Amino acid sequence: MAQSVFDFGMIGLGVMGRNLLLNMADHGFSVIGFDKDSTKTGALESAATAGTTVKGVAELATMVQLLERPRKLMMLVPAGKPVDDVIESLIPLLDKGDVVIDGGNSHYTDTLRRVKYLREKGLHFMGIGVSGGEKGARTGPSIMPGGDKEAYEKVRPMLEAVSAKVNGTPCVAYLGKEGAGHYVKMVHNGIEYSIMQLISETYALLKKEGLSNEQLHETFKKWNDGDLQSFLIEITADIFLQKDDKTSAHLVDVISDKAGSKGTGKWTSQDAMELPVAVPVIDTAVAMRTVSGYKDERVEAAKIYSSSESAPALSVEQIHDALSFGILLSYAQGLAMLTQASKELEMEIPLPEVVKVWRGGCIIRSTLLEVFTRAYVANPTLPNILLSEEIAAIVKQVVGNTRAVVASAAQSGVAAAGIMSALSYFDAYRTARMPTNLVQAQRDYFGAHTYQRIDQPGTFHTVWGE
Numbered sequence: 001m002a003q004s005v006f007d008f009g010m011i012g013l014g015v016m017g018r019n020l021l022l023n024m025a026d027h028g029f030s031v032i033g034f035d036k037d038s039t040k041t042g043a044l045e046s047a048a049t050a051g052t053t054v055k056g057v058a059e060l061a062t063m064v065q066l067l068e069r070p071r072k073l074m075m076l077v078p079a080g081k082p083v084d085d086v087i088e089s090l091i092p093l094l095d096k097g098d099v100v101i102d103g104g105n106s107h108y109t110d111t112l113r114r115v116k117y118l119r120e121k122g123l124h125f126m127g128i129g130v131s132g133g134e135k136g137a138r139t140g141p142s143i144m145p146g147g148d149k150e151a152y153e154k155v156r157p158m159l160e161a162v163s164a165k166v167n168g169t170p171c172v173a174y175l176g177k178e179g180a181g182h183y184v185k186m187v188h189n190g191i192e193y194s195i196m197q198l199i200s201e202t203y204a205l206l207k208k209e210g211l212s213n214e215q216l217h218e219t220f221k222k223w224n225d226g227d228l229q230s231f232l233i234e235i236t237a238d239i240f241l242q243k244d245d246k247t248s249a250h251l252v253d254v255i256s257d258k259a260g261s262k263g264t265g266k267w268t269s270q271d272a273m274e275l276p277v278a279v280p281v282i283d284t285a286v287a288m289r290t291v292s293g294y295k296d297e298r299v300e301a302a303k304i305y306s307s308s309e310s311a312p313a314l315s316v317e318q319i320h321d322a323l324s325f326g327i328l329l330s331y332a333q334g335l336a337m338l339t340q341a342s343k344e345l346e347m348e349i350p351l352p353e354v355v356k357v358w359r360g361g362c363i364i365r366s367t368l369l370e371v372f373t374r375a376y377v378a379n380p381t382l383p384n385i386l387l388s389e390e391i392a393a394i395v396k397q398v399v400g401n402t403r404a405v406v407a408s409a410a411q412s413g414v415a416a417a418g419i420m421s422a423l424s425y426f427d428a429y430r431t432a433r434m435p436t437n438l439v440q441a442q443r444d445y446f447g448a449h450t451y452q453r454i455d456q457p458g459t460f461h462t463v464w465g466e
């Protein structure tokens with residue numbers, strides 16, 4: 001249907017842009033999309049739900065002309081140079097007061113730069129994290145907006161309409177200043193990497209106990225009906241049943257073990273080091289994807305170090321508990337990072353809102369988010385969710401079996417670096433006096449770096465060994 005003005009414009013009609021735009025149309029907004037690939041603009045209208053107002057155009061200027069003022073438009077193009085290219089092509093076409101949104105996985109420092117650049121030109125720029133993949137974008141993603149509050153109010157009705165809902169509450173909320181939206185999305189992805197790594201370790205441990213793909217499906221399905229209920233556990237259960245249409249084998253068994261990545265997990269680790277804040281389970285997940293790429297070396301090393309170490313058998317329940325523990329620690333580290341970053345980078349990220357927004361639509365949605373929501377409602381400045389009584393009660397229930405799993409994995413030579421890292425972090429975090437007094441002594445010994453004492457204030461240096 002032809003119409004003179006459209007409510008919202010989308011640049012980039014790939015997996016996310018196309019689906020989010022069609023979702024907007026399904027909610028009664030008139031939408032228009034542009035992509036540099038004309039086959040995608042052509043396909044947009046035919047993919048729309050009957051009766052909705054959707055238009056695809058082959059020229060960016062045409063799209064901009066057809067938008068209601070102040071214009072509201074989003075780009076969902078690959079992060080990096082494509083975002084800058086789109087911004088440069090938009091600037092001469094826009095008017096002061098228009099709202100430009102980057103909904104992709106951009107690095108938050110790029111977003112900070114762009115906010116400043118476009119503010120100088122009288123344009124509102126927002127970095128918004130969107131999670132949920134293809135299906136989530138089409139039916140209800142989790143949306144993490146940050147930056148210009150005035151601009152947020154202009155697009156808020158639209159974002160609330162298209163987002164996932166949990167008990168009627170939209171999974172979108174203003175999450176802080178400047179680059180906060182992309183920061184929260186980056187940490188979301190760090191947690192996503194971490195949970196995926198832990199699930200893959202669990203898969204290795206269950207396989208070692210002899211579970212078939214059908215039994216793995218049943219196990220994850222059962223877990224998803226219990227306290228581990230979450231999107232990633234749910235899709236993992238499905239994956240074990242999927243057959244390969246080329247060989248009729250289980251598809252998971254014919255997929256290469258080299259895992260790819262687009263960088264957001266690495267950014268989380270890098271930024272955590274900068275702050276600094278400790279997120280070792282996320283670091284481990286990033287490192288394990290890198291190790292997965294050493295295929296040829298691993299094949300060689302497997303020949304050199306092949307062994308048949310044995311360890312006591314593990315029960316499915318023990319492995320379940322180790323996964324629960326690891327997942328809790330992944331959220332604990334990611335949320336502690338957001339808490340710290342919010343202060344250090346002055347982003348004013350509301351943690352209670354973050355966990356509410358993550359309850360639905362996103363890749364890391366899980367029933368645990370309800371528990372975290374209660375923890376932050378009780379104490380919005382909680383530095384680490386491990387200090388919440390309700391969470392401590394869960395941790396105490398599963399840590400014993402986690403120790404058994406770590407011991408068995410170490411004895412039998414199954415790589416379970418994520419679970420091991422979670423346990424070591426936990427043991428350090430719950431240690432009132434760590435052995436790092438020795439590190440201080442060593443630093444002072446070789447570098448005169450000084451140290452503090454436990455019995456009196458001040459800074460000290462010793463001429464060691466004399």
Ligand SMILES: NC(=O)C1=CN([C@@H]2O[C@H](COP(=O)(O)OP(=O)(O)OC[C@H]3O[C@@H](n4cnc5c(N)ncnc54)[C@H](OP(=O)(O)O)[C@@H]3O)[C@@H](O)[C@H]2O)C=CC1
Binds near residue numbers: 012106
């Ligand atoms: N896929 C996912 O599950 C998720 C992705 N994201 C993020 O969303 C963003 C988009 O991802 P996704 O939709 O998967 O990517 P796709 O590659 O599927 O789509 C991107 C689209 O943008 C087009 N494009 C690139 N440059 C321009 C330009 N200058 N002008 C107009 N169109 C352009 C591309 O065209 P062409 O192909 O011709 O280059 C392509 O059609 C990324 O930042 C991604 O990290 C976020 C959450 C989930």
Ligand SMILES: O=C(CO)[C@H](O)[C@H](O)COP(=O)(O)O
Binds near residue numbers: 105131189363
């Ligand atoms: O943002 C996402 C989900 O939340 C994307 O799917 C993301 O690109 C996945 O990251 P990677 O490709 O590095 O595994």
